[in-house]
Amino acid sequence: MSLQFNNEQMTEFKRLVARYPEGKQKSALLPVLHLAQDSFGGWLTTEAMDYVSVLLNIEPIEVYEVATFYSMYNLKPVGKFVFEVCQTGPCMISGSENIITYIQQQLGIKPGETTQDGIFTLKLVECLGACGYAPMMQVGKIYREHLTKEKVDAIIAEYRMQVAAKN
Amino acid sequence: MGVKLLLEKANVPGIRTYDVYRREGGYATAEKALKEMTIESIVEEVKKSGLRGRGGAGFPAGMKWSFIAKPEGVPRHLVCNADESEPGTFKDRYLMEFLPHLLLEGLLISSFALGSNDTYIYIRGEYAWVADILEEAIVEATKNGWLGKNILGTGFDCMIHVHRGAGAYICGEETALIESLEGKRGNPRIKPPFPAIQGLWMRPTVVNNVETLAAVVPIIKMGGDEYAKIGVGRSTGTKLISACGNINKPGVYEIDMTISVEDFIYSDEYCGGIANGKKLKACIPGGSSVPILPANLLLKTAKGETRYMNYESLSDGGFATGSMMGSGGFIILDEDQCIVKNTLTLARFYRHESCGQCSPCREGTGWMEKILQKIESGKGEVSDIDLLWDIQRKIEGNTICPLGDAAAWPVAAAIRHFRDEFEWHIHNRELSQTSNFGLQHYADPIHVPA
Amino acid sequence: MSEQTLFKVTVDNITIEVPAGTTILQAARQIGGAVAPPAMCYYSKLQGSGGKCRTCLVEVSKGSEKDPRPMPKLVASCRTTVMDGMEVKNITSEKVVDARAGIVEFLLLNHPLDCPICDQAGECHLQDLSFEHGKSSTRYEFQRRTFKKHDLGKHIQLHMTRCILCYRCVFTADQLTNKRAHGILDRGDHAEIATHIEKSLDNEFIGNVIDVCPVGALTDKTFRFKNRVWFLKPMDAHRDCPTCSGRVTLWNRGDEVYRVTARKDEWGEIEDTPDGKPGWICNTCRFDKKQTTDWVVEGPREISRHSVIAQGHYAGNIGTTKPTETFAAINDGRSPHLLMDIHSESEVNQPNLHLGENEGPSNGVTFNNNIKNA
Numbered sequence: 002m003s004l005q006f007n008n009e010q011m012t013e014f015k016r017l018v019a020r021y022p023e024g025k026q027k028s029a030l031l032p033v034l035h036l037a038q039d040s041f042g043g044w045l046t047t048e049a050m051d052y053v054s055v056l057l058n059i060e061p062i063e064v065y066e067v068a069t070f071y072s073m074y075n076l077k078p079v080g081k082f083v084f085e086v087c088q089t090g091p092c093m094i095s096g097s098e099n100i101i102t103y104i105q106q107q108l109g110i111k112p113g114e115t116t117q118d119g120i121f122t123l124k125l126v127e128c129l130g131a132c133g134y135a136p137m138m139q140v141g142k143i144y145r146e147h148l149t150k151e152k153v154d155a156i157i158a159e160y161r162m163q164v165a166a167k168n
Numbered sequence: 169m170g171v172k173l174l175l176e177k178a179n180v181p182g183i184r185t186y187d188v189y190r191r192e193g194g195y196a197t198a199e200k201a202l203k204e205m206t207i208e209s210i211v212e213e214v215k216k217s218g219l220r221g222r223g224g225a226g227f228p229a230g231m232k233w234s235f236i237a238k239p240e241g242v243p244r245h246l247v248c249n250a251d252e253s254e255p256g257t258f259k260d261r262y263l264m265e266f267l268p269h270l271l272l273e274g275l276l277i278s279s280f281a282l283g284s285n286d287t288y289i290y291i292r293g294e295y296a297w298v299a300d301i302l303e304e305a306i307v308e309a310t311k312n313g314w315l316g317k318n319i320l321g322t323g324f325d326c327m328i329h330v331h332r333g334a335g336a337y338i339c340g341e342e343t344a345l346i347e348s349l350e351g352k353r354g355n356p357r358i359k360p361p362f363p364a365i366q367g368l369w370m371r372p373t374v375v376n377n378v379e380t381l382a383a384v385v386p387i388i389k390m391g392g393d394e395y396a397k398i399g400v401g402r403s404t405g406t407k408l409i410s411a412c413g414n415i416n417k418p419g420v421y422e423i424d425m426t427i428s429v430e431d432f433i434y435s436d437e438y439c440g441g442i443a444n445g446k447k448l449k450a451c452i453p454g455g456s457s458v459p460i461l462p463a464n465l466l467l468k469t470a471k472g473e474t475r476y477m478n479y480e481s482l483s484d485g486g487f488a489t490g491s492m493m494g495s496g497g498f499i500i501l502d503e504d505q506c507i508v509k510n511t512l513t514l515a516r517f518y519r520h521e522s523c524g525q526c527s528p529c530r531e532g533t534g535w536m537e538k539i540l541q542k543i544e545s546g547k548g549e550v551s552d553i554d555l556l557w558d559i560q561r562k563i564e565g566n567t568i569c570p571l572g573d574a575a576a577w578p579v580a581a582a583i584r585h586f587r588d589e590f591e592w593h594i595h596n597r598e599l600s601q602t603s604n605f606g607l608q609h610y611a612d613p614i615h616v617p618a
Numbered sequence: 619m620s621e622q623t624l625f626k627v628t629v630d631n632i633t634i635e636v637p638a639g640t641t642i643l644q645a646a647r648q649i650g651g652a653v654a655p656p657a658m659c660y661y662s663k664l665q666g667s668g669g670k671c672r673t674c675l676v677e678v679s680k681g682s683e684k685d686p687r688p689m690p691k692l693v694a695s696c697r698t699t700v701m702d703g704m705e706v707k708n709i710t711s712e713k714v715v716d717a718r719a720g721i722v723e724f725l726l727l728n729h730p731l732d733c734p735i736c737d738q739a740g741e742c743h744l745q746d747l748s749f750e751h752g753k754s755s756t757r758y759e760f761q762r763r764t765f766k767k768h769d770l771g772k773h774i775q776l777h778m779t780r781c782i783l784c785y786r787c788v789f790t791a792d793q794l795t796n797k798r799a800h801g802i803l804d805r806g807d808h809a810e811i812a813t814h815i816e817k818s819l820d821n822e823f824i825g826n827v828i829d830v831c832p833v834g835a836l837t838d839k840t841f842r843f844k845n846r847v848w849f850l851k852p853m854d855a856h857r858d859c860p861t862c863s864g865r866v867t868l869w870n871r872g873d874e875v876y877r878v879t880a881r882k883d884e885w886g887e888i889e890d891t892p893d894g895k896p897g898w899i900c901n902t903c904r905f906d907k908k909q910t911t912d913w914v915v916e917g918p919r920e921i922s923r924h925s926v927i928a929q930g931h932y933a934g935n936i937g938t939t940k941p942t943e944t945f946a947a948i949n950d951g952r953s954p955h956l957l958m959d960i961h962s963e964s965e966v967n968q969p970n971l972h973l974g975e976n977e978g979p980s981n982g983v984t985f986n987n988n989i990k991n992a
Contacts, residue, residue: 029351
């Protein structure tokens with residue numbers, strides 16, 4: 002198998018599995034899938050899921066069943082930064098629709114799409130538990146809250162800079 | 169100022185770290201519990217406190233603990249439900265983010281009382297950075313001897329593990345949470361057996377909400393009887409309310425459940441009134457799944473009595489004229505909000521979050537969303553309202569888990585209290601696309617001077 | 619056995635005694651008839667099945683002798699065990715009848731209703747359920763959902779649009795095969811049965827998913843579009859099979875074996891073999907033994923005379939009796955109002971001829987010849 006965790010990722014994998022009793026290693030599936038997604042380019046290929054099934058000694062279908070159930074696992078390629086904008090009740094009340102429209106205009110993509118340069122993906126999601134700080138979106142591990150058009154501009158510029166700095 | 173038991177120290181700089189938390193008197197209660205108290209006496213104090221589950225259902229925590237089976241040689245588990253996903257609710261996040269050691273202390277005491285050597289915190293996947301904060305706190309607590317083997321020389325071993333979910337509201341339901349913790353799809357189990365008999369890995373398990381477990385600390389510290397004196401009736405102790413929507417000061421507030429809804433909304437200590445000088449239209453007082461109330465029924469009960477922020481008063485009048493305390497997600501809608509639209513976004517949420525296991529929820533949630541979409545976009549007919557009512561009625565109570573009820577109640581309450589707004593949408597197809605029904609169907613009960 | 623605790627349970631005013639641990643559904647099935655609630659997902663031979671479809675919901679009007687309080691909600695009778703003195707209302711409960719009609723509507727909401735081209739038609743539990751418990755029309759006016767097609771190999775045909783997500787096939791693969799290759803993917807109203815990557819299901823016992831499927835979602839590819847089940851004669855047969863019990867039902871037309879299934883009881887479940895184990899059959903028996911010479915034929919299989927499959931098959935030869943009352947006799951002397959007397963229009967529908975004696979497909983022209991040759 003060509004795809005593998007590096008040493009550091011393997012150490013993390015072992016730490017995750019060690020949380021559960023002997024023989025209950027399947028319990029580590031959700032955290033290990035997070036690790037695989039973070040390690041292998043932000044989304045889960047079939048190869049990555051099969052690799053996880055081998056590591057945890059379970060059938061591949063058990064991994065597919067779980068990976069397709071939870072909304073945080075990406076089963077298609079995504080951009081470097083995924084804007085997951087909340088659209089549920091409290092955010093809607095606080096104007097999330099305007100923010101979503103604005104992001105679409107600024108990035109030139111529709112929900113579910115990735116910009117041509119592969120930097121941004123826009124995803125509409127349901128309640129992220131930040132209703133008091135609405136409207137908001139999640140980008141990677143971070144919540145971006147109290148969004149305004151100006152803030153969105155600044156966030157987009159910030160990530161563009163990050164990418165430019167790496168190139 | 170109301171009594172503060174959980175958030176008392178939330179503003180102390182550095183309280184997130186072990187050193188500051190300890191300096192402020194943290195872990196002293198755990199020490200007292202482990203060294204001076206018996207398992208039975210801890211459970212007894214929690215029972216006496218009258219603490220009710222803070223996750224939404226409000227089931228007495230002490231009673232839940234006493235159901236746990238204790239078969240010889242079978243490990244038991246405590247699982248902390250940190251899968252906070254109910255729209256409008258963000259109190260647990262606040263607690264974990266700012267006071268992680270308070271939760272760990274509560275978990276330690278509770279694990280001791282339940283005999284759980286491996287305790288799990290199931291945190292929603294999106295709260296990734298909060299999981300990091302908890303993991304850091306666990307490392308600190310372990311280093312200082314509060315977790316691990318033979319804690320304080322008592323012979324009690326306890327380890328707390330953080331388990332991140334991956335995006336599924338349904339995992340807040342305790343048996344779905346257990347399935348997810350076992351590395352499976354979050355399909356709720358069919359009960360019985362209940363988790364207290366066969367839960368995680370078929371072992372006896374107690375699942376409690378973050379706030380419930382944190383509240384164990386003040387309960388043990390002050391004694392169950394003292395705790396029960398705070399609040400009113402069966403609404404004992406303090407409750408975290410996460411307030412959001414069109415208010416001046418959204419945020420997490422600790423209340424002692426004797427405050428009136430009106431004071432909570434309009435006082436500067438809490439919500440600070442409706443934002444932008446607008447008028448109050450409606451409120452969903454306990455997280456998106458509880459019935460929405462129009463302003464006139466929110467501030468006063470149907471009998472004309474003042475409504476208070478507690479379990480009994482919020483549910484006064486049943487679903488006909490009352491609502492529920494739920495998870496404490498307090499969502500305020502001002503005069504500019506459209507009830508049809510709001511109901512639609514909630515219906516979409518429940519359709520998206522249905523696990524798809526049982527037919528009424530899998531099929532019914534999507535159907536309701538489509539009809540609401542039709543009405544909202546100006547294509548509805550009056551018969552659609554009756555159809556919606558009938559669909560929600562056929563979902564409610566007929567599903568495996570409470571998600572069906574949670575999806576049905578917001579639709580039912582919206583029709584019950586705002587039928588005229590739905591009809592207005594239907595009769596004014598074009599107008600409804602550009603303007604709002606506003607407060608046409610009742611007068612604003614609060615006169616706010618300009 | 620004799621020391622077993624027995625509980626008294628009353629279903630729709632009929633009381634029986636059953637061993638402790640029996641579910642309400644199993645107790646009701648022992649009484650039989652309309653008292654038994656319909657079950658689309660529960661399958662007694664599959665551990666863990668049930669509870670999902672909600673068609674078997676019943677009202678418990680008295681919890682038990684000790685605690686007579688009624689249960690607050692309708693309960694899934696397939697997963698609720700009886701208590702001593704329990705009183706259950708099934709079709710005598712308005713709440714149950716109403717809720718069940720709702721469940722049928724939900725199950726049919728996204729169902730394509732493609733019965734005319736569905737191989738399951740005639741033996742479909744969803745057809746029976748809608749006929750007995752549903753309403754005549756739907757109130758759904760939106761587009762029905764569709765799925766990307768998946769190929770499960772040369773034996774099993776998957777029509778996801780017909781699936782009601784009973785999970786029976788998943789339990790079957792889990793409990794009968796050592797490696798489950800298909801499962802439930804995605805969630806909510808997009809959940810589907812699939813393999814994720816195109817993969818054929820090849821395990822020697824995987825064919826049983828066809829028999830457990832209550833609808834036409836999983837059908838026998840070797841039988842696809844070959845015939846309608848009600849034109850076939852089910853015959854019990856067996857062979858000495860090294861893999862399975864070899865006890866099957868052949869579905870014949872003349873001497874030709876159109877398909878092979880396991881033997882099913884009146885609840886549509888696989889029958890037990892004489893040694894008390896479920897009579898699952900292997901793929902070889904199911905898909906590869908299509909000659910009558912492969913089998914020792916035992917005789918016609920008894921089919922409920924209410925089933926469409928029984929139409930015209932066995933009159934006279936397996937002890938069923940033809941009703942003697944005329945329609946007029948049971949209708950207070952009124953003859954049925956006919957739009958058209960088909961017997962005077964067509965030779966095919968002759969009441970004195972048994973369709974079962976007809977050898978092979980025929981039209982109005984060849985019909986009489988075929989009958990005469992039979």
